[in-house]
Amino acid sequence: MTTKRPQIETAADIRELLLHSKAPRPLTPEQTAELERISKYDVSTYSEEDVRAEIIDPVIRVLGYAKETYFSTQREKHLKVADGDLFIDYRMTLWSQAFWIIEAKKVKRKPLKFTAAELQQALLYAVHPEIDAALVVLCDGRVFEVYDRDESVTKPAARVEVKKLPEQFHVLQVLLGPWQAWFFQKRRALRVASRVLQLEMTPGRIEEFSDAMQRRVQDARTKVYDNWRKVKPSTDQDAQWRSALEQASIRDVVATEFFSAQTAPGLGVVAKSLVDKAKPGGFDLMYAMFPDHPRNLNDHYVAQALRTLIEFGKLGREASWMPAWLGAQHPGADMEAPIKKLIALSLTAFLAAPEFRAVLQFAACARRLSKVSMALIPTISQMGHIRHQQVRHFFDEFDYAQFMSTPEGHNLRQLDVHAHFLTERFVHQCADKHQFRGRFNLNRAQTLLNDSWNAERLLLGDGADYWRSLDGRGLGGEVYSTEHNWVDYDSLGHIVLCALKDIPDWREYVLANHGNDVQRIAACGSWAAREILGIAQDAQLQRIPDTESAKLFFGGDVALFTALRDAYWNRKPRT
Structure with missing residues (x-):
């Protein structure tokens, strides 16, 4: 028969349960075997000490409590009541605070039922100021009974027979597991506050x-x-990330790390990991980064690919293959030529490679459209709240994701997911199925791109409603402003310069050979370009003519450029 899971309290909605409870962790095979072993004991002759040692102690360990951990046990705790002494069998502590207690009893009753006197004794321990535990557990070797003293001391909140431990352990786990007890205490605090407020008479x-x-x-x-x-020391997250990189394949790293923003040191870590994995000749790495025809990519992808080429060349490695659009490589040739070609493309918005340029333009547009939709359509922004609830409920409480999780943050990170998905579909639609190996159809790409730009212009209007809605949803806090990327801000140029500015040889190369491009990128607002040029960050630079910006970002359509630029700058105050 299926055991009904305990319901200590009813949440107002699913959000409250997800935010104020934890998903029980699965048992290991060894823990399951331990429960199987305990369930087969004949406890009819067990003393109270036997019940503690053979039943309660191993069950507590399977629940997750152990000495010298955050979730500890204290046995034979001494308590004072007036001039008398009490000794509690067990109290379970989280960070040295007691949250529930367990009392062992000798097997002496025919029916599986505890007496009022036995429960009263445990309740006396629970209400002591040094304990103040809401959950009280009794065990006689045959049955565990859990009472929530704030709710009922006549009916147990949960009841599990020892012989049924393997299949019913989750009933105990959902209440008494370390994190479960911790979150139960939080729900208890909310419950007490609610009771107080229900009796209030003065608004x-x-x-x-x-x-x-x-x-x-x-x-x-x-x-x-x-x-x-x-x-959770800050080094833990970095160590976990580096370990994951070491174990991942080249294709896995390219498919994940290349599409998200990285610090300059982070770009170097990913690049070093990839170069170390590459086989002699580097074909596996180069083809994963640079297929012959356009693939899904964005600004961060280009910067990471460039940094990887630089790392490959720095270590003296030779590439036996390079795509034609980047300059076909011959055996024995160094990496200088493809690196310079990719730098030139990156600092000129890929004007000389229109197929790849179209993908980059669409990726930026897709992210902008996703953010506009998220601001204007309420249901889309709910995804961030749902994701936040999932992280709170299912992720380890010590996981770095718990520290970083907010509904607004998840919504902003969801923009990357939306943009990636939409760009993937764009590339697929532009692959001409009737051509050899699905050659990219540039005419189709430009048509779809123009359609997307016009849809964005229509949704934005003058921009006032967008900014008001965005502010209302708390979605304004981005490091790189989505609204201006590939509109009036050269985000690709800026991100690439961030990757190059701390590499002396390539920094000097860019300054000597692409000075005008760096000046233009600085005029767009890039702090990295200003740093390379030695210009003060607050210095006033001449504005780029509209015709030049329109050519760079929108194929020369000045009307489209000015409409989108003005809408994205129209931050009217709320009325």
Whole structure:
């Protein structure tokens, strides 16, 4: 018979349950075998000490409690009541705070039922100021009973027979697992606050109570950040990422790391990892990065590919193959020529490679359209809230994703997913199936690109509604502003210069051979270009003529350029 899962409380909606509970972790084969072994014991002659040692102790370990960890156990805890002494069998602690207790009892009853006196004894321990545990557990070797003393002391919240432990352990786990007990305590605090508020008679008192709670929340923030630094050093995330790179294949790294923003050191780490994986001649790496015909790519992809070429050449490696559009490579040739070609393309918005340029233009447009849609269509922005709830419920609480998770942040990261998906479809639609190996149809690409630009122009209008909606959804905090990329800001040029500025030889090469391009990119607002040129970040530079910007970003359509540029600058205050 299927065991009904315990329901300690009913959430107002699924969001509350996801945000204030944790998904139970799956058991290992060894833990399952341990529960199987315990379930077969004949406990009829067990003493209370036997119940502790043979039943309770291993079950507590399977739940996840152990000495010298954040989730510890304390046995035979001494408590004082007036001039008397009490000794509690077990108290389970999270960060040294007690959240539930368990009392062992000798097997002495025919029916599987605890007496009122036995429960009263455990409740006396639970209400002690040094404990204050809401969950009270009794075990006699044959059955575990869990009581939520805030709700009922006549009916257990959960009941599991030891002989049924393997199939019913999840009933205990969902209440008593370390993280479960921690989040139960949080829900308990909300429950107490709700009870108090239900009895309030003066409306103004609600605001006063809310203000008092907010002060406590704000006072706790510094401690919370300090707690995080103690349990999760910042180096952990970087070490995990580097380990994942080492284990991934070249194609996996290209398919994932190339499409997202990286710091300059991060670009170097990815590049070094790829070069180390490359076979002699580097064909596997070069073909993964640079297929003959356009593929899904964006500005970050180009910068990472360039940084990888530089790393490949720096280590003295020779590439036996390079695509024709980047300058076909001959055995024994060095990497200087393809690197210079890719730099030239990157600093001129790929004007000399129109097929790849169309993909880059569409990728930027797709991201802008996704953000416009997210601002103007309420249901789309709900994805960030759902993703945040999933992270809270399913991810390990020590995972770096927990620290970084916010609904707004997930929505902004979702823009990368949308843009990637839309660009993938764009490339697929532009592959001419009747041509050899699906040659890219540039005419079709330009038609689809123009359609997308015009749709963006129509949705934006004068931009005022967009900015008001965006502000209302909390989606304005981007490091790289989506709205201006490939509109009036050369994001590709800027990101590539960020990759080159700390490599002395290539920094000097760019300055000596592409000075005008760097000047133009600086005039668009690039701090990296200004740094290379030695120009103060707050210096006023001459604005780029509209005709030049329109040619660079919109195929010379000045009307389209000015309409989108003005809409994206139209940040009218809310009325």
